Amino acid sequence: RRAMSIRAKSTPVPKIALSPTHPKYEEINKVVSSHLLRLDERTETGADTWQCIAExxxxxxxxxxxxxxGMVVDPxxxxxxxxxxTGHEVCHYFWDVSVRMDWEVTLDSSDAIEWLSEDTFVSHNVLKRVWPASTRDAVFWSHIRHVGGESDEDPNRWIVVNYSxxxxxxxxxxxxxxxxxxxxxxCQTIIxxxxxxxxxxxxxxxxxxYTADVNPGGWAPASVLRAVYKREYPRFLKRFTQYVMDATADKDILF
Ligand code: 6CM
Incomplete structure (x- = not known):
């Protein structure tokens, strides 16, 4: 059987709910497009030079x-x-700040400080301290968007970006x-x-x-940081996807 992607049947989601006059409009569109482009290039060439740290x-x-x-910024x-x-469900729960602390184990707190539009907000996040480094915080906008699916060949995708x-x-x-x-x-849904x-x-x-480019912002021992990444990213992906499976199991499928 041929796998095909699901087309959203609901009302089309506007390209961006944020007004074009908003000061962040261009930045958000640019960052979202560059992520989609990066993903497409990756699948096309397959010429990746990445080191697998967990499987x-x-x-x-x-x-x-x-x-x-001298600072580790490993992509x-x-x-x-x-x-x-579905991809919509995964992206929804990753984006929804009201459930972030239900699955996040690397943060001490996460608070929405401003809503820019119904699909975009800015949050302040305090990370758990990793010995012997000092405590970190992060301020970033989170934007969710439905992309494509306009023809059968066009993949129907959902994307969330968290950008400082x-x-x-x-x-x-x-x-x-x-x-x-x-x-x-x-995310892409296959049916x-x-x-x-x-x-x-x-x-x-x-x-x-999932891609993450993180700059630790100040000195942190490279070996500790790399050990944290190696342990925490796989743990996050397993824990978060399990969270979405549990949260949606008894609900109607959100295509
Ligand atoms: O993407 C993830 N979570 C999002 C929030 O819901 C958000 C990420 C926020 C924090 C990312 C932290 C990366 C770890 C940085 C460690 C720096 C500590 C320095 C001290 C070390 C010696 O996009 C999931 C993030 C999963 C992280 C493992």
Whole structure:
């Protein structure tokens, strides 16, 4: 049977709900497009030079070792395929700040400080301290968007981007070292329709691509940081996808 992607049947989601006159409009569109382009280029060439740091079933986590001014800024990417959930569901729960602390174990707190539009908000996040480094915080906008699916060949995808920004409410203080990040979760739903045409969660799979470029913002021992990444990213992907499976199991499928 040929796997085909699901087309959203609901009302089309506007390209961006944020007004074109909003000061962040261009930045958000640019960052979202660059993530989609990066993903497309990756699948086309397949010429990746990444080092695999974890593999567990369908989950694979890769990194590239890069240091800038003595600071580890290893780009990280992961791919995963999970049965029973859709890309819309995965992206929704990754984006929804009201459930973030239900699955996040690397944060001490996460608070929305401003809503820019119904699909975009800015949050302040305090990370758990990793000995012997100082406590970090992060301020970033989170944007969710439905992309494509306009023709059968055009993949129907959902994307969430978490991208660092400044915010007057939370200036950099001497309490925390400010980390910066560019994180994207891109998902595609694959459906294998059963003979009777009645699609259940057994017939759907979600292909997830997650990328994280994080700058620790200040000194942190490279070996500790790399050990944290190696342990925490696979743990995050397993824990988070399990969270989505549990949260949606008894709900109607959100295509
Ligand atoms: O993407 C993830 N979570 C999002 C929030 O819901 C958001 C990420 C926020 C924090 C990312 C932290 C990366 C770890 C940085 C460690 C720096 C500590 C320095 C001290 C070490 C010696 O996009 C999931 C993030 C999963 C992280 C493992």
């Amino acid at each position: 567990d079933g369908e989950l694979k986590v890769y990194k590239r070792e890069i240091e800038e001014n 990280l990417k992961a791919v995963h395929t999970v049965t029973g959930i 920004c400044d915010h007057p409410k939370i200036p950099v203080s001497n309490k925390f070292v400010r980390i910066t990040m560019n994180v994207a979760m891109i 294998e329709p059963p003979a009777d045409g009645n699609i259940t969660r057994d017939n759907i799979r979600c292909k997830i691509s």
